[in-house]
Amino acid sequence: MTATAARCPMRGRPPDPSKRAAIVAAAGALFSRQGYGISMEAIAGEANVSKQTIYNLFSTKEHLFGAVVASCSETIIEAIPTPAEHAPPTEGLSRIAHEYVRFMTSGKIPLVYRLMISAPSEVGAVLTAQFYDNGPRRALAQVADYLRDQDRLGNLKIANPDLSAECFFGMLNGQILIRNMLGLQDHWSEAHLDEKADYCVAMFLSEHAQK
Amino acid sequence: MTATAARCPMRGRPPDPSKRAAIVAAAGALFSRQGYGISMEAIAGEANVSKQTIYNLFSTKEHLFGAVVASCSETIIEAIPTPAEHAPPTEGLSRIAHEYVRFMTSGKIPLVYRLMISAPSEVGAVLTAQFYDNGPRRALAQVADYLRDQDRLGNLKIANPDLSAECFFGMLNGQILIRNMLGLQDHWSEAHLDEKADYCVAMFLSEHAQK
DNA sequence: TATTTACTGGACTACATAGTCCATTTTGAC
DNA sequence: GTCAAAATGGACTATGTAGTCCAGTAAATA
Numbered sequence: 001m002t003a004t005a006a007r008c009p010m011r012g013r014p015p016d017p018s019k020r021a022a023i024v025a026a027a028g029a030l031f032s033r034q035g036y037g038i039s040m041e042a043i044a045g046e047a048n049v050s051k052q053t054i055y056n057l058f059s060t061k062e063h064l065f066g067a068v069v070a071s072c073s074e075t076i077i078e079a080i081p082t083p084a085e086h087a088p089p090t091e092g093l094s095r096i097a098h099e100y101v102r103f104m105t106s107g108k109i110p111l112v113y114r115l116m117i118s119a120p121s122e123v124g125a126v127l128t129a130q131f132y133d134n135g136p137r138r139a140l141a142q143v144a145d146y147l148r149d150q151d152r153l154g155n156l157k158i159a160n161p162d163l164s165a166e167c168f169f170g171m172l173n174g175q176i177l178i179r180n181m182l183g184l185q186d187h188w189s190e191a192h193l194d195e196k197a198d199y200c201v202a203m204f205l206s207e208h209a210q211k
Numbered sequence: 212m213t214a215t216a217a218r219c220p221m222r223g224r225p226p227d228p229s230k231r232a233a234i235v236a237a238a239g240a241l242f243s244r245q246g247y248g249i250s251m252e253a254i255a256g257e258a259n260v261s262k263q264t265i266y267n268l269f270s271t272k273e274h275l276f277g278a279v280v281a282s283c284s285e286t287i288i289e290a291i292p293t294p295a296e297h298a299p300p301t302e303g304l305s306r307i308a309h310e311y312v313r314f315m316t317s318g319k320i321p322l323v324y325r326l327m328i329s330a331p332s333e334v335g336a337v338l339t340a341q342f343y344d345n346g347p348r349r350a351l352a353q354v355a356d357y358l359r360d361q362d363r364l365g366n367l368k369i370a371n372p373d374l375s376a377e378c379f380f381g382m383l384n385g386q387i388l389i390r391n392m393l394g395l396q397d398h399w400s401e402a403h404l405d406e407k408a409d410y411c412v413a414m415f416l417s418e419h420a421q422k
Numbered sequence: 423t424a425t426t427t428a429c430t431g432g433a434c435t436a437c438a439t440a441g442t443c444c445a446t447t448t449t450g451a452c
Numbered sequence: 453g454t455c456a457a458a459a460t461g462g463a464c465t466a467t468g469t470a471g472t473c474c475a476g477t478a479a480a481t482a
Contacts, residue, residue, distance in 0.1 A: 012457030013449045019459080035331045037248055039439055050460045051441090061440070117328045117392055120246045128393045136389065163410055171382040177389065178347065181328055182339045199374055207414040223427025224479040230429080250469060261430045266471070 020057055022047040028068045032111035035118040036065065062123050069127045072112045076135035079103050083146040089155050093168075093204060096143065097197035100172050105188045110180030117181065140165050156208045164208070171200045231268055233258040239279045243322035246329040247276065273334050280338045283323045287346035290314050294357040300366050304379075304415060307354065308408035311383050316399045321391030328392065351376050367419045375419070382411045 026047035030038045044051040058064040144165040150156040237258035241249045255262040269275040294303045355376040361367040
């Protein structure tokens with residue numbers, strides 16, 4: 001009966017939604033950069049909000065962390081490369097590859113992964129599982145489905161679509177993800193990224209192209 | 212003049228080297244599992260040692276963490292797959308691949324990565340860079356050299372050995388590393404690992420084999 | 423045996439932080 | 453204007469932990 005919104009008269013000062021957004025954003029940034037140990041005071045300061053306001057919205061630090069994780073999963077899902085279903089494999093894979101390497105080097109996503117890992121295990125165990133299922137696993141499944149379709153259509157020869165999808169993303173990742181997670185920031189030039197994407201697509205097709 | 216060992220008379224109870232080893236081992240395990248926030252008391256307890264003994268050997272928590280990181284780099288270096296230099300590529304790559312996937316799923320190495328990431332940035336920035344250079348980067352360079360040789364020998368056609376090595380390891384990793392770092396432990400069957408290794412080698416050779 | 427050093431265990435200090443409380447101010451709805 | 457809820461800021465409690473201190477005990481040499 002979630003009648004929360006039905007408290008008709010609606011008296012008093014209405015909550016400012018920008019506060020909540022600012023808190024989640026600040027918490028995300030600080031958790032990623034400094035780890036879960038960052039203080040609530042620091043988060044409040046970064047969000048330009050009083051500590052009490054945080055506790056009005058989130059009962060505990062863990063709840064706040066959960067909210068941050070949820071918002072991250074959304075980010076990842078939005079950014080999943082969706083293969084054009086009827087595009088020929090060369091074109092479809094190439095688009096996925098170029099999008100993905102840019103996605104992974106965009107600065108935002110590595111922070112998401114760092115965030116997930118920064119939580120101590122007691123806090124993060126369930127959340128990380130949810131995150132993986134909602135984000136990376138879904139992206140993987142989508143591409144595996146695409147590969148299955150292309151096999152059925154006779155455009156590619158794919159014996160094990162799941163394995164192929166996993167390895168395809170793996171080679172696109174290369175060292176990017178691990179280096180980012182370790183906090184070693186480096187600049188990957190556009191040319192380098194394109195070269196890598198093209199190389200991976202070529203290798204994948206050389207194995208799977210229907211002759 | 213490191214004359215520490217030259218204090219000739221050597222009176223008094225000699226230090227027990229097993230204490231230091233136990234401390235580093237316990238700290239490594241707990242940092243990996245629980246994060247840098249784990250208490251020194253807990254480490255002392257896990258190592259069956261008094262807290263004071265830890266502080267006799269390591270002046271601060273950061274120093275202890277540094278010692279753990281150093282020991283991890285060694286572990287990684289020891290486990291770098293070293294390609295047999297004169298083996299034909301099919302065989303050499305296959306050996307690397309099978310060794311590597313087992314290595315990455317051995318349970319020990321994911322913990323090392325988790326350890327590196329668990330340190331808050333102030334503590335870990337320099338250490339993680341050292342770790343990467345001593346461990347993963349070295350492994351990568353070794354395989355790149357191997358690929359360069361095979362290209363020179365006319366066994367493979369490799370335009371960019373560094374890129375090829377990076378992508379080769381990347382596809383072997385697939386989702387293994389990321390899932391382990393997220394703490395999602397799963398069991399990878401031997402058959403699955405062999406299939407993946409064989410698949411990656413086949414794909415790599417199908418692109419690079421000299422016809 | 424005497425001496426010197428390693429190690430233990432427990433008490434202790436100093437400090438940071440999660441979370442609470444409350445008096446005051448702001449903001450919008452009526 | 454009036455009222456109710458939102459937000460502030462600052463004081464406050466409780467707790468946990470890094471690091472110290474110390475008195476006692478174990479283990480080796482001389």
